[in-house]
Amino acid sequence: MDAKGQMVPTVMEMAKQAGYRTGNVSTAEITDATPAGQMSHALARGCQGPVYSAKSCQDTAVTGGKELATDDVRVTPIAKQIARNGTADVILGGGLSRFDTADEKALRDQGYDVLGSPKDQTVATKTDLANTQGEKVFGLFNKGNLTVEKSKQDNPGSAEAKEPTLAEMTTKSIELLGNGGTKGNGFYLQVEGALIDKRSHANDAAQTLEEIKAFDDAVAVALDFAKKDGHTLVIVTADHECAGFNIIEKGSFTNAEAANPPVNVDGGNTANNSTPSRASGNTKDATRSTGVVNGAGANDPHNFAPATFRSADDPADVKDGSPQASLWLTYLSGNHTGADVPVYSYGAGSEKLQGTVDNTDLFGVVADALKLR
DSSP, X not given: OOTTSOOOOOHHHHHHHTTOEEEEEEEEETTSHHXXXXXXXXXXXXXXXXXXXXXXXXXXXXXXXXXXXXXXXXXXXXXXXXXXXXXXXXXXXXXXXXXXXXXXXXXXXXXXXXXXXXXXXXXXXXHHHHHOOOSSEEEEOSSSSOOOXXXXXXXXXXXXXXXXXXXXXXHHHHHHHHHOOXXXXXXXXXXXXXXXXXXXXXXXXXXXXXXXXXXXXXXXXXXXXXXXXXXXXXXXXXXXXXXXXXXXXXXXXXXXXXXXXOOOTTTTSGGGOOOOSSOGGGOOOTTTOXXXXXXXXXXXXXXOOOEEEOOTTSOTTOOTTSTTOSEEEEOSOSSEEOOOOOOEEESTTGGGGOSOXXXXXXXXXXXXXXXXX
């Protein structure tokens, strides 16, 4: 949507119209902001479906104080749009509970191989993903967001451990998008490691690190393909920084005042609940905060204590969480920050992303790489 509430085309829609194959992958619900922003148009991001309040879709604060006709796509639940508009050929992620029987029928009528079942609320598995060879594939592996990697590693026998990794979803997407289609134009694929943000909101350093590693694994898959292909542009970036995640001096302490620990917005998924590395109650950890003080607030009991992790250079007996561990991390808040984010690129057109660029410039860079304008 533009600033006046009018629909404008997305890169994925433009790519699809130009004859490219298209894919959308996320570890969040596929109706969440980043994946939804490529294949739907909504005035309010909470208008996801299938059960939604009138306020979620008919948000008068963004519709000029008036309700719109219910057949207006801008107030149509995002899940219903995704299931019917065919913008993405390959759709992989979480959020099965957002889709229902009618959505499954709409997908199958368009020729999608639906892994699992929205009708029965049966989630897909990594085995289902490995076995599919459809030109169009819809696979959601959790009713909500996908399970954090650390929880899957700690509970290898759980049902959630059957979810594919982001790297596995990326590998399969490239395989499906590269092999399908008749025009041979190539493909446009978006891949989101969404749980880095969500675990940072909860100030959970241990789980955040595992999600960063999982994202890095997915980037490696894309780069490996691009290096072999020779015609592919890979862009790696973020929509924002979250929670002021910092590497700090060993033995130091940073002061970010908060009355209570940040709320875990994904608390409905039991796999996403964890014990933060800092001391309980959001109080200063006296054991690990005895060194140089960064700022004047270290004595405030509302300040965050650091999380510590062993590195490869530490002696073998050093444990995560100990004051002897050499990697010290801390969060400054439970919210997004205004910090600049990195943007990395490889391949044809990557020279346009050298130095500092405005975030909105990415639209033009991608559109030009796909020869869409």
